[in-house]
Amino acid sequence: MGQTKKLNHKINMISNLKIGLFGFGCVGQGLYDVLSKSSGIKADIVKICVKDRTKKRKLPMEYFTYSKNDILYNPEINLVVELIDDADEAFNIVKTAMSEGKSVVTANKKMVANHLAELVELQHKYNVSLLYEASSCGSIPIIRTLEEYYDNELLYSVSGIFNGSSNYILSKIFNENLDYATALKQAQDLGFAESNPLLDVGGFDPKYKLTIIAAHAYGLFIHPDDILNLGIQNLSLADIEYARKNGKKIKLVNTVRKLNDDEITIHTLPTFVAPQQYLYFVENEFNGVIVEAAFSDKQFYLGKGAGGHPTGSAVLSDISAVTYDYKYAYHKSLQDKKVKYSKDVLLEVYVRYSNAEELNLVAFESISEKGTDFVIGTVKLEKLLNNLSALQNSTLFIANTGKNVMQSSSEEKTAEKALN
Ligand SMILES: NC(=O)c1ccc[n+]([C@@H]2O[C@H](COP(=O)([O-])OP(=O)(O)OC[C@H]3O[C@@H](n4cnc5c(N)ncnc54)[C@H](OP(=O)(O)O)[C@@H]3O)[C@@H](O)[C@H]2O)c1
16 A cells, blocks of 8 residues: 555656756757647746856746756756756766756767766666657657667667758758858857867767667667767868769768677768768758668668757657656667677778878778879778877868778678668
């Protein structure tokens, strides 16, 4: 009897969510709009914590506070929704909220990717939900899909375009001949870009999402520092012309794929994409995710990957999931047979240079083509990773040709596979 009473009390509590919201920027305001138009969900925003005391707000000031403790230690609040643009502070907020017994919904991919293993432990320790669908691919429900639908599938790969703002920039450059700076400014004005644009165009933001996806797809908790990410910030007219001449576009593509029964590999790289590939047609702020699996075969998910309302809708879906006490189970990490991350993989890359000395940063295994300012050849993922920070700070533009020449130590033969 006592037990039933307790359970009823718990269910009652979570079906009447009292939300403490951190952040009222692009996504915070998007969530507010989406939540106020959703009649089915029993959730009220009790307080909103923001930072800048000088900013004018769209809601009456009694909604707001500048002190995080007004939310974190408010016993009325049972759900913290964290939507700020400071990953370190977000981690402090999320840890404290969970230790206070509050469930958490967050969109902060950097924070989740950098601390995922610890966050999963805290979730178990305090028996609360920590959901972060909005952290990866905006409105595409990829995390819960991997977690629930593909929980027992043999996944060959999860790949695609996971960053709305760099895809918006690439679309404007390729389709409308806009220059890079104008396209970036437009992405920022439309609220697609992170406060620090290098997070997007440098491939950091998509890498954080890929880290999270890898945990749900393969049960691997890889630290983002251990994953290769090269971006589009050095893209030049010469690269665009080279792509056009070959009938291709350049997209910033995330890949996590199985090499064999024991190993997967993972990277974020600009990639030449041909018209027969799904990703060729993913434009502007849209994201596209391709899941290839043994039994369900290939599936393609397309949706808006950035912006207040699409991201707010993913946050709303997580809030709704908290009402029925949903928690990620991390099914793949619980399976007996675990895969390992291999960097012993050959990639074929196009490297365009303005300073020939910088080419030494790329330890080519073989070279197949040389132009006046570019080289195409194969390189080991591990060697690129060893020079990651120098490569990121160089003026080189490096792109996967789209022809992955994969070779892992335990593979008997080299397989040549197109991305799609
Ligand atoms: N924008 C997108 O399309 C998108 C998509 C997916 C995920 N996300 C993620 O969603 C999160 C929010 O992004 P956003 O685009 O909404 O950012 P934003 O527009 O820059 O808004 C950030 C908000 O956080 C508040 N804030 C910053 N530091 C704070 C602190 N220490 N305490 C309290 N409030 C603080 C700011 O307060 P003030 O208002 O006082 O400045 C502002 O309201 C980020 O983690 C981002 O990666 C964004």
